[in-house]
Amino acid sequence: MHFGERIKELRESKELLQRQLAASLEIDTPMFSKIERGDRRAKREQVLLLAKLLEANEDELLTLWLADQVYDLVKDEDVASNALRVAEEHFHYGKSESTNTSRV
Amino acid sequence: MHFGERIKELRESKELLQRQLAASLEIDTPMFSKIERGDRRAKREQVLLLAKLLEANEDELLTLWLADQVYDLVKDEDVASNALRVAEEHFHYGKSESTNTSRV
């Protein structure tokens, strides 16, 4: 599930039009359309606003929004999965940061 | 292990000076210094060239280089780990893309 898909789901379940949400975000309808289709990326504050407007879980939307950006960043690289693992390890940093970059 | 740290390790093990590698990359020494300290990001082609110059594994360096970028992107977000997991799922896409965004 990508961010835009989820926004569309939520928007349609509330029977709102793109132009209505676009107006609330103070962008035009074409821009909103692009965000929904994943063609353009929403700004962080727009994500928070959408969570409010759509009465959706803020963390869920932030997660999808951030995941899209991560995916975009790594999708063309052979080492994508390894890079995600190493990045994840940076959070669980202990003395034992093994950084085994030689996995599949 | 971050990209710059690894570059520094490799550079020192070969007893090369920053200015020597900088010249090979056609950037100045301050720029190289910043890359090594993680203050600036190397370009992809520079990573490949460094792998050659330092006789290092290309995939290892690309992994660290990409992981730094991923980490930079998510490090300030509470949902960082979830986002990495969702992004990872996008690679293993099957019909069952469950996208459980409601984890810790």
Added chain:
DNA sequence: TTATATTTGTCAAATATTGACAAGTCATAA
């Protein structure tokens, strides 16, 4: 047809990134 909703393409403005330069610190040698 007409009206409404959404999408597509293009452009300029805003923003972010890159690299060069000058000047700084730090360590060592003379």
Added chain:
DNA sequence: TTATGACTTGTCAATATTTGACAAATATAA
């Protein structure tokens, strides 16, 4: 002390990327 070499820091202009607006297209329904 001064001088030298390696590296670092701060700032700026050039470049690249992203954002948003606009016009026009397509789609869907009445």
